[in-house]
Amino acid sequence: MIKNTAPVLVSDPKRRNFLKTSGALGLAAAAGGVSEIIYAQDKKILKIRTYADMRSLDPAYSQGVVDEEIQSSIYSKLIQYKPGREWGYELDAAESIEQVDDTRIKFKLKEGVMFTGGFGEMTAEDVKYSYERILDESLESTNTPDWGSLKEVTVDSKYEGTIVFSDPYPPAWNIALPYIVGNIISKKAWEEAGGKVDTTTPCASGPYMHQEWQPKQKTVLARNPDWHGGVAAFDEIHIFPIDDENTAQIAYESGDIDCTRVSLGSVGNLKASPPANSTIEEYPSLYYVWVGMNVENETMANADLRKAVQHCIDVPSILQASYFGAAEASTGIIAPGLIGHRPKGKLPPEMNIAKAQEHLAAAGLSDGVSITLDVLNKSANVTTAQVIQATCAQAGITVEVNLHESGAFWSLGDSSSGERYKDIQLILNRYSMAPDPSYATAWFITDQKGIWNWERYSDPEFDKLEAAAKSISDVAQRDEMYRKMQDMMEDSGAYRFITHEASPVIYRNSINPAFRPDGLPLLRSFSSS
Amino acid sequence: MIDILKRITHETLGLFGLILVTIITVCAVLANVIAPYDPIALNIVDRLQGPSASHWLGTDQLGRDLFSRVLFGGQIALKVALVSIGAALCIGVILGMLAGFGPRWLDNIIMLFFDTIRSFPTVMFALATVALVGPSLSTVIAVIIVTSIPNYGRVVRTQTLTIKSNQFVMAERVMGVSTMRILFVHILPNVIGPLIILASMDIPTVIALEAGLSFLGMGVKPPTPSWGSILNDGYTLIRNTPWPIIAGSIPLVLITLGFTFLGESLRDLIDPKLRKSL
Numbered sequence: 044m045i046k047n048t049a050p051v052l053v054s055d056p057k058r059r060n061f062l063k064t065s066g067a068l069g070l071a072a073a074a075g076g077v078s079e080i081i082y083a084q085d086k087k088i089l090k091i092r093t094y095a096d097m098r099s100l101d102p103a104y105s106q107g108v109v110d111e112e113i114q115s116s117i118y119s120k121l122i123q124y125k126p127g128r129e130w131g132y133e134l135d136a137a138e139s140i141e142q143v144d145d146t147r148i149k150f151k152l153k154e155g156v157m158f159t160g161g162f163g164e165m166t167a168e169d170v171k172y173s174y175e176r177i178l179d180e181s182l183e184s185t186n187t188p189d190w191g192s193l194k195e196v197t198v199d200s201k202y203e204g205t206i207v208f209s210d211p212y213p214p215a216w217n218i219a220l221p222y223i224v225g226n227i228i229s230k231k232a233w234e235e236a237g238g239k240v241d242t243t244t245p246c247a248s249g250p251y252m253h254q255e256w257q258p259k260q261k262t263v264l265a266r267n268p269d270w271h272g273g274v275a276a277f278d279e280i281h282i283f284p285i286d287d288e289n290t291a292q293i294a295y296e297s298g299d300i301d302c303t304r305v306s307l308g309s310v311g312n313l314k315a316s317p318p319a320n321s322t323i324e325e326y327p328s329l330y331y332v333w334v335g336m337n338v339e340n341e342t343m344a345n346a347d348l349r350k351a352v353q354h355c356i357d358v359p360s361i362l363q364a365s366y367f368g369a370a371e372a373s374t375g376i377i378a379p380g381l382i383g384h385r386p387k388g389k390l391p392p393e394m395n396i397a398k399a400q401e402h403l404a405a406a407g408l409s410d411g412v413s414i415t416l417d418v419l420n421k422s423a424n425v426t427t428a429q430v431i432q433a434t435c436a437q438a439g440i441t442v443e444v445n446l447h448e449s450g451a452f453w454s455l456g457d458s459s460s461g462e463r464y465k466d467i468q469l470i471l472n473r474y475s476m477a478p479d480p481s482y483a484t485a486w487f488i489t490d491q492k493g494i495w496n497w498e499r500y501s502d503p504e505f506d507k508l509e510a511a512a513k514s515i516s517d518v519a520q521r522d523e524m525y526r527k528m529q530d531m532m533e534d535s536g537a538y539r540f541i542t543h544e545a546s547p548v549i550y551r552n553s554i555n556p557a558f559r560p561d562g563l564p565l566l567r568s569f570s571s572s
Numbered sequence: 573m574i575d576i577l578k579r580i581t582h583e584t585l586g587l588f589g590l591i592l593v594t595i596i597t598v599c600a601v602l603a604n605v606i607a608p609y610d611p612i613a614l615n616i617v618d619r620l621q622g623p624s625a626s627h628w629l630g631t632d633q634l635g636r637d638l639f640s641r642v643l644f645g646g647q648i649a650l651k652v653a654l655v656s657i658g659a660a661l662c663i664g665v666i667l668g669m670l671a672g673f674g675p676r677w678l679d680n681i682i683m684l685f686f687d688t689i690r691s692f693p694t695v696m697f698a699l700a701t702v703a704l705v706g707p708s709l710s711t712v713i714a715v716i717i718v719t720s721i722p723n724y725g726r727v728v729r730t731q732t733l734t735i736k737s738n739q740f741v742m743a744e745r746v747m748g749v750s751t752m753r754i755l756f757v758h759i760l761p762n763v764i765g766p767l768i769i770l771a772s773m774d775i776p777t778v779i780a781l782e783a784g785l786s787f788l789g790m791g792v793k794p795p796t797p798s799w800g801s802i803l804n805d806g807y808t809l810i811r812n813t814p815w816p817i818i819a820g821s822i823p824l825v826l827i828t829l830g831f832t833f834l835g836e837s838l839r840d841l842i843d844p845k846l847r848k849s850l
Contacts, residue, residue, distance in 0.1 A: 289808050312811045364616050364634055420789035422808035426633055429794045433614045433634075446707055446789040 086278040089554065089569055092291045092303040095449055096284035097262050100244040100253060102226040103177055103184035106453075108475045108563055111223050113282065116264055116566045117247040118226040119165065119271070121150050122216075126557035126568050128326075130478045132221050136165060136248070136271070138202075140220075145211040145516065146194075148220075152202040156271040160246040162229040167204035171196035172230035174206065182239065185494055188485035189224040191215065191513045210514035213521075217479035250275035250567045259284060264566075276570035286421060286449050295321075295549060302550035302564065306423070307369040310547045320553065326546040326562030329476035331376045331483065334416075334431065334539040335498040337467040342414060347406035349536030352414075352469065354399035355435040356539045358392035365426040370542045375529035376476075376483040378543045382518060383480035383525025388540060389533045399438040411439035416469040418444055419452040424471055427541070431471075442469070456497025470497055473544075478561070480525040481513045487532065498537040505531050580837050589833025596827050600646030609637035611644040612795040620813050630815035632805050638819040641797035646823060648709065648798045652782040653775045656713045660720035661771055665763070667721065668728025669755050673736055679729070686722035694719045694781065702790040709792050712785055716778050723774070724767055731763035765842045772835035776828035783824055799824050 097113055098106040105111055115123065121137035124130075134140070140150040156165040174196050177184045191212040197205045208215070219225055232245040244253050250272060251264035264280040283299070285291040288306035295303050296318055305313060305323075313323050334356060336349045343349060358372045374388035403409055418428045425446065432442040447455065454460040456467060474495075476483055486495035488506045493499070505528055512524040532538045546562025557568030580586035599606060608626075615635030622630045629638035671682040698715045705711055735741060736759070744754050779799075785791035786800025787807075794801070799820050806816030 287808070289810075292811075306808075308809065309811055360614075360616050364614075364619065422804075425789065425794055429634060430614065430616075432795060433612075444794045446793070448703065448789075451703055 087276070087571060088279045088281055089277045089302075089566070089571075090281045090283065090300045091564065091566065091569075092283050092285045092294065092300045094284070094286060094288075094304070095453075096259050097242065097256055097282070099240075100242055101240045102173070102223055102228065103182055103186060103239060104241075105186060105223045105226075107223075109284075112564060112566055113253070113262060113264065114223070114226050115249070116251045116280065117244065117249045117253050117267075118228060119156060119248040120221060120225040120227060121152075121170070122221050122225070123567070124221045124559050124565060126559070126565050128560050130217070130560050132216070136227060142216075143205075146192075146208040148206040148215065149199075150204055150206065152204075153271060154202060156248055157269045158229040158232060158246040158248050159252055159267060159269060160232065162232045162246045165227060165229070165248055166201050167196075167198040169230050170204055170227055171198055172233070173227045174224065176233075176238075177224050186224050188488070188491070189219050189222065189482070191219065191481065193219075208514075211516055212514055213516055214479040214481040214513055218477040218482045222477050251277075251280060254279070275567075280566055280569075282566075289422065292549070301554055302548065302556055302569075304562065305547050305549050307545060307547060308367045310369060311367070313547075313549060318549070320551055321549055322552055323547060323549045324558075324562075326548065326558060326560065327378070327380070328544045328546040329378045329381075329478065329561040330473055330544045330546075331373060331378065331476060332427075332471070332473045332541040332544060333373075333376065334541065335470045335472050336537045337464075337470070337497065337499055338501075338535065338537050339499040340465065340468050342412070343468050345406045345408075346536050347402040348408060348412065348414075351399040351402035351406065351408075351438060352435065352440065353390055353533075353536055353539045354395045354402065355438050355440060356431055356541075357394035357434045358539075358541055360394075360434065361427050361430050361541055364430050365423040366542060366544065370544050373540045373543045375526075375532070375540050376474075376487075377480045377525055377529065378476065381478060381480055382522050383483075383512075383529070385526050385529055389530055390539070394434050394437075396434075396438050399440075403438060403440070409439075411441060413441040413443065414468045415443045415445055415466070416471060417452070417455055417467055418446055418471045419473075420446040420448050424473075428471055431469075456493070456495075458493025464493060464497065464499075467497060472497065475563075476561075480521070481509070484509045484512070484525065484528050500532065500535055500537045502531060502535065576838070576841055579841050580834070583837050583840070585833040586837025586840075589830045589835075589837060592826050592830030593834055596646055596823060596830065597650060599643055600650050603640075603643035603647055607637075607640035607643045609640040611636060611640040611797045620809065622813065622815055629819040630813065632802070632816050633809055636797075638802065638816060641802055642799070642819050642823055645797040645799045645802060645820075646827075648792055648796065649779045649782060649823070649827065652709070652713055652716065653778045656716035656778055657720060657771050657774055659713075659717045661724050661767060663717070664721045664724025665728050665760065665767065668725040668763075669732050669759060671725065672729040672732025673751065673755060673759065682725070682729075686725055689719060690722050692719070695784070698781065698785055699788075699790065702785065707785070707790045707793060709796070712782050712791050716781060720774065720778070724770065727766055727770060728763050731766065732759055735759050735762050769835055769839045769842060772831055772838055775831045775835075779827055780824065783820075 093109045093112060095109045098110055102114060105114060119136040121140055122132040123135045125133045136152055136156045138151045138153045143149050152165060152167060176182055177187055177190050178193060191214060192208045192210040194207045194209040197207060199205060229246050236245050242256050247267050250267055250270045252267045254265040255263040262282040266275045266278050285294060288304060291303040292305050292309055294300045317323055336343045338344060362368060362370055362372060372392040374385040377383040416428055416431060418424045428444045432444055435442045456464045458464050487500055488509050489501040508524050508528050512521050515521050548562055550556045553572055555570045555572045557565040559565060580590055618631050619633055619635040620631060621627055627637050632638055667682050671679045697719060701715050702711055741754060741758060782791055783800030786798040787804045791800055792798045802816055802820035806820050810817055
């Protein structure tokens with residue numbers, strides 16, 4: 044039988060190919076390759092870009108929106124931001140939550156919200172631990188201001204508790220409960236870990252678990268099979284830190300990522316000829332960009348010099364050159380649509396060289412002065428810096444631009460990272476924002492000097508206003524107070540407000556993205572279409 | 573020298589290289605005269621224009637004339653190349669001759685220094701240095717000098733070791749001639765030929781390194797024009813206009829070709845094994 048059939052087999056090309064393929068597959072299977080290929084093809088992976096690398100998985104040390112995108116995917120909160128064009132929230136771990144009076148919020152947890160790693164069910168004790176540890180001075184959390192006047196969390200039963208504030212704190216609903224400090228961690232897990240974690244976490248309770256972090260390359264989240272909310276949409280989420288938006292766009296076009304914010308300069312071309320199976324959307328941004336001046340620096344301590352610099356900066360030219368005319372000039376740090384937004388700043392956006400020279404003369408610097416401008420090495424920033432350099436030169440101010448890569452830049456003003464903060468003179472900065480004015484002003488109080496307050500601006504009246512404005516329920520009164528704070532910032536000469544930018548995003552039609560009203564992704568709510 | 577130049581002009585590629593290098597060098601040196609605009613003068617109204625009679629290579633995102641920036645960028649490129657290679661050559665020659673002619677222990681110390689430097693990948697070393705001390709032209713030059721010294725030093729050391737055992741050197745020593753005279757009058761002329769070839773081949777590498785660091789924002793500071801920073805601007809604007817990328821690329825390609833052809837011709841002429849016409 045074999046003898047008869049063998050020649051036929053060899054001469055039959057289809058059979059021969061089949062045998063070859065089978066042989067190759069057999070070898071690959073023996074090496075473990077086939078199972079891997081099939082597994083990879085079956086996986087639903089969301090690949091997304093963030094503008095910076097992950098810094099911490101501990102809500103106490105979260106460094107802003109990038110860490111929060113990851114943390115909000117792996118931890119649960121009582122409430123989460125609701126995706127859409129209007130600000131709002133939806134229940135997450137809470138079955139119910141209610142403001143019972145000016146200083147108390149009562150909540151009841153859903154039963155069966157489990158922590159991974161065998162750390163059991165989420166209880167009100169975990170909520171108490173998670174929130175109160177942020178206030179612990181020994182922990183030196185960078186996010187303490189987010190909790191405002193939080194006094195304590197009382198545990199009323201296994202699932203019920205009361206969040207108690209010493210003063211009314213309306214921002215809790217906007218920037219605390221659904222944001223960084225609202226993440227609930229396992230008390231047991233954290234205590235076993237020594238009270239804090241860095242870039243690994245002992246457990247998760249959200250739709251995804253932290254699986255891997257490759258510094259400066261990617262963070263991988265994997266589906267949490269025990270998530271209380273059902274089945275997470277993706278097997279894995281791969282988060283790639285890509286500083287530059289143009290690089291991110293190239294990564295998107297080459298299929299390496301599924302969703303990214305793109306540069307304002309690209310929007311026109313993308314709309315004219317969008318990549319296949321892609322959607323471009325534009326969201327108003329809450330980011331704020333400004334030029335800060337270090338009031339404690341020997342040179343910049345001169346208020347007249349600071350005011351001269353303010354008058355030298357021509358915002359319309361910056362918007363045209365760096366933002367392709369697609370962004371509006373800002374009047375402060377609070378974006379339009381939020382309480383405290385100033386319709387008009389005290390300084391016009393346009394430069395005024397004559398006034399700058401008057402201030403220079405008053406500063407005793409009529410012959411000119413040389414100062415430095417520290418900038419994150421990103422195309423829009425470098426362009427902005429060069430516009431500032433050129434316009435300052437018209438008044439006799441020589442600006443030396445120092446470019447920094449991301450890691451070096453974000454440690455510049457941090458007084459715990461060395462003495463470099465003292466050398467800052469001018470700094471072009473950009474902060475993210477949550478939808479409450481207190482989130483903008485919180486970083487400029489005296490206590491934030493050397494943390495996020497790189498201008499080292501300090502005014503007791505500002506601090507008092509900042510503390511008071513957070514605890515007032517009257518919207519008109521709050522509005523007035525926040526406007527006054529921005530007036531004070533501007534009057535100090537330490538700030539020149541530039542823009543709030545805009546958030547254009549592009550994503551594949553194979554996914555259903557979920558964005559906050561300001562265009563930031565809510566990864567936990569992404570799904571495949 | 574004139575003889576070598578004459579011979580280069582008889583080789584097609586050598587002549588082509590010489591012409592390219594001469595044109596680029598003259599353009600860079602005379603940039604102040606040739607450039608139609610101030611390379612750092614902003615004119616935002618005329619930003620991102622294509623080539624025209626008034627702007628031969630168009631304008632960048634700040635309305636600066638790209639042709640003028642390319643010309644002035646040549647000054648930076650050549651300054652970096654000549655200063656850093658010149659300094660590295662001088663230091664490398666001295667250290668190489670000392671290692672080759674000096675006592676064994678000195679040779680060991682110098683070779684350890686060379687090996688230590690060579691163990692760092694140049695680009696990584698440059699990035700680390702810039703991250704520590706901040707980006708500037710002098711930082712770039714310093715990095716290139718330090719990383720290039722072993723290249724020249726090793727060649728000189730090997731040549732010196734070979735020459736020092738020659739009879740004419742031994743005769744000089746017997747006659748009581750000073751070490752300095754032996755090194756600079758007898759050994760140096762014999763090692764300088766290969767070094768010139770090496771240096772001419774290194775120039776495009778150094779220019780590319782400077783451009784690479786400037787592309788990454790770790791080279792010259794804004795608004796100083798550099799071919800690398802022009803490329804960086806072009807890269808970010810490539811969807812709006814291709815001209816900045818083209819403007820930044822052309823001189824890099826031409827100068828690389830020019831110095832490579834010139835270096836290869838020099839090698840063919842100076843190296844006796846490859847010299848065909850003699």
